[in-house]
Amino acid sequence: MIRNYFKIAFRTLMHNKSYALINIAGLALGLAACIVIFLVVQNELGYDRYHKNADRTYRVTLHGLDYNPSVAFAVAPAFKNDFPEAEVSQYYPRQGGLVSVGQEKYNQKVYAFADENFTKIFDFSWLSGNAATALNEPNTVVLTESAAKRFFQDRDVIGKTIRLDNEEDLRVTGIIKDLPSNTHFVFSFLVSWETIKKKVNASNFWSIQGGMLYVTLPKNVSAKTYESQFPAFLTKNWKEDVAKDKGILMLQPLTEIHFDRRYLNQISMPRSKETIYGLAGVAIFIILTACINFVNLATAQSLKRGKEVGIRKTLGAFRKQLIMQVMGETTLLVIVSVVLSFIAVILFLPYTESLLDIRIDPLNLFKPEMIGVILTIIAATILLAGLYPALIQSGFQPLKALKSGVTDNSGGRSYLRKGLVIVQFSITQILLVGTLIVGSQMDFFLNKDIGFDKDAIVTFSTGEKADVLRQKLIDNPGVEQVSLASGAPAYNTNFAPFSSPELGMPDNDVTEIKQVDENYLSMYHIKLLAGEPVTKVFSKDTVANLVVNQTLIRRLGIDDPEKAIGQRFLIGNSPIRIRGVVQDFQSESKHKKIRACVIMYNPNSFWQASVKLRPEKMHETLAAIEKDWSELNPKSLFSYEFIDDHIATMYKQEYKMYNAFRLFSGIAILIGCLGLYGLVSLMAVQRTKEIGIRKVLGASIPGLVVLFFNQFIWLILIAFVVAAPVAWFAMDKWLQEFAYHISIGPAIFLISIITTLIIAGITISHQSIKAALMNPIKSLRSE
Structure with a gap:
C-alpha cells in the first residue's frame, strides 16, 4: 500500500x-x-x-582597573606552591615572529611559549612526538601540521631545527594537527617555556606582559571554593602591591572564554551567545x-x-x-x-x-x-x-x-494563505532590516568617528636603524608623510595607572601611553583642541609636559580643554603637567569606551613606522620601501599592514555575523520569491478565463499586471507593520553590545520596504505579464 x-x-x-x-x-x-x-x-x-577536562579547566584572570585576560608571570609559581592539587600551565602568546630554516625566512603572525603542562591540560591531535615530554627541555618546539609543511615540506621533521627571531635555535620535538576553528587558542607553533623562562619578570605582581595562566581543578571542587581563597593567597604573596592597587584574581571557565565580552584585549576576540x-x-x-x-x-x-x-x-x-x-x-x-x-x-x-x-x-x-x-x-x-x-x-x-x-472563495483557506504570506514577508523584512543594520554598524566601525586619518597609511617595524630608515622614507617620492612611534593610533601596547589627588581623583584609573615623534599628530590628522602639540624635545624636567586626550581631562573633572593646560596629575608616582589636549581618537575597538591617553615624545620607544603613501603607484612605492628596509635589516623579513586592515581585525566576529546575515537573508528572500512566483503562476492558471474576458473588454497589459500586484501589495505592507517593531527590538538589543553604535533611523526601514516591494514586483510581473500576453480566444477556450 x-x-x-x-x-x-x-x-x-x-x-x-x-x-x-x-x-x-x-x-x-x-x-x-x-x-x-x-x-x-x-x-x-x-x-x-x-578538551576532555574542559569543564574543570579555567583561565586565571585579573580584575584591577580593568578586566585583563593576562596575569603576571609571578602568579604561576605561587599558584603551584599554594595549590599543589591543581594542574597549572603557563601560556605566553606572541604576535609577529621571524622563523629561519636554512636560507629561507618566514614571518609568523602568532606563536606561543608554553610549559610542559600545557599539552597535558589541553588535548591536541599528535601526528608525531611525545605529548608528555615534547616541551620539557629548553629550545624545543612543537609545530602545527601546516607550519611543518611550510617550513620543511614533509612530515619527517622530528629533530630538525628552526631559528626564531635570529636568536634561538629550536629543535622540533613534535607535530600536532592544525587547531580546530572553534578554539580561542591561536598559534602556528609552541616553544617550550624553559626557553624564555629566565628572560621574563616573574617577581612583580603588576608586571603583566601578556602571559596567560590556565588551571585544571580537582574533580568535585568548585571554582568558587578556590576564588574564596584568593584574597588570602594574594595577601600572603603580594601584600603591599595588591593592597595598593586593589587587584582581584578570578577563574574564567575555559568554555566561556569565547563568549565573555569583558575581556577584549586578546588575539581571539569574543562574541556574545x-x-x-x-x-x-x-x-x-x-x-x-x-x-x-x-x-x-x-x-x-x-x-x-x-x-x-x-x-x-x-x-x-x-x-x-x-x-x-x-x-x-x-x-x-x-x-x-x-x-x-x-x-x-x-x-x-x-x-x-x-x-x-x-x-x-x-x-x-x-x-x-x-x-x-x-x-x-x-x-x-x-x-x-x-x-x-x-x-x-x-x-x-x-x-x-x-x-x-x-474555488478559492472559501474564506478559511484564503485567509490562512494570506496570513502565511504575511508571515513569510515579515520574516523576509526582519532579516533584511537586520542585514542593513549590521552593514551600517560595520561601516560605522571601520569609517565613522575614529578620530584620525587612516587612508593609504601603512605600518611596519622600524628595524635596527630607525633614523636611517626615516631618511630613506622621506626621500622616497611615493611617500607623502612619515612618523615613528611606539604604535599607530589603532595599536595599543602600553598602559599605566594615573591619578590626581589635587584634582579630586585619588583612586587610580588606566591610561594608554603613546610614545610618538613630532609628525604623529599632523600625519594622522589628530585634532589639537588646546595648548601645544608634541614637539621634538626630550624633557629633562622633574615634571614632564605631555599631551593628553579629552577623556583624560574629563576623568580629572575638566570639561574645557583650555582650562586643562597646566594642570597636573600622576602617572604612577611621576608628576605630569598637561601641555596640550587633543580630540579623542579610537585606539581600541568600539566595543568599549575610549580610555584616557597620554602622548609623549620618546625616541627610545620608536618601534613602528607609519607611512602615508601617495595614491599613485602604491605597489611600486611599497616595493621600494621593502628594498630599503631589507638592506638595513638583512637578517629579517619585511612585513607591513595597512591600518584599515588592522582595524578590520578588531571586528572579525562582527564581520562573520554580517556575512552570515547577508548570505542567509538572501536565501530567505530567494525562497520567498520562489513561493510568490509559484502562487502567481497558479493564480494565473485559475484566472485564465477572467483574464481573457478582461482583455476582450479592453483591459491593458499594465492594468492586468496591477491586478495581480494588488493581490499582494497590501499583504507586504501588513508584513512590514509586523516586522518593523520586531526587527527594531532585536537589533537595538544587539547594538547595545557596543560602547559606540549607530542609531536605528527610519531610512533603514524605508529602504527595507522599498526593496521588498521591488523584489516582489519583479517576481509578480514576470508571470503576470506572461498571463496577460496570452491570446484571449485561447484563454476563453481553455475552460
Missing part, C-alpha cells in the same frame, strides 16, 4: 513539474541553509569543549519560510485537483487514504529536497572559511547530534508542510467538487 502511495505521488508530481520543481528548490535551499547554520551554531557553541542564538533563529525563520511556501503552493494546487479528489471519493476512497496520499507526495518532495540539500551543503562547506571565517569538517554532518537535528527538521517539515494541505484536500465534498469544482 505504501509503495502504491509513493508510485501515485511520483506520477502526480511528474504531471505537475513546475509545481514540484518550485517546491523542491525552495525546500532544498531552505534545508541546506538550515543545516549549514546549525553546523555553524554547533561549531560556535562548542568552543574549546573538545545572543548573536549565535540569533543565527539559530535565522535558521528557524528560513525553514519556516520554506514550509510556508509549501503550504501555500499545496493549498493553491489543491484547488486544481478538486475534481480528482471528488472522483477518488466517489470511487470509494476514504479520507485517511487521501491524507496518506498527500503526505506521501510531501514525503517524496522532502526526501528529494533533503538529498539535494545534502549535496549543496557538502559542496558549500569548503567555502565557509572564506565566506564566514569558520572552518567546518564535513564529517560533522554525521555526528549523532547533527543527525538528530536533521531528522527533527525533516520530520517537522513533513508535518508542517504536508498535514494541512492533506486535511484540506481530503475534506473536499465530492458532489460539489465534481459539479462546479473547488
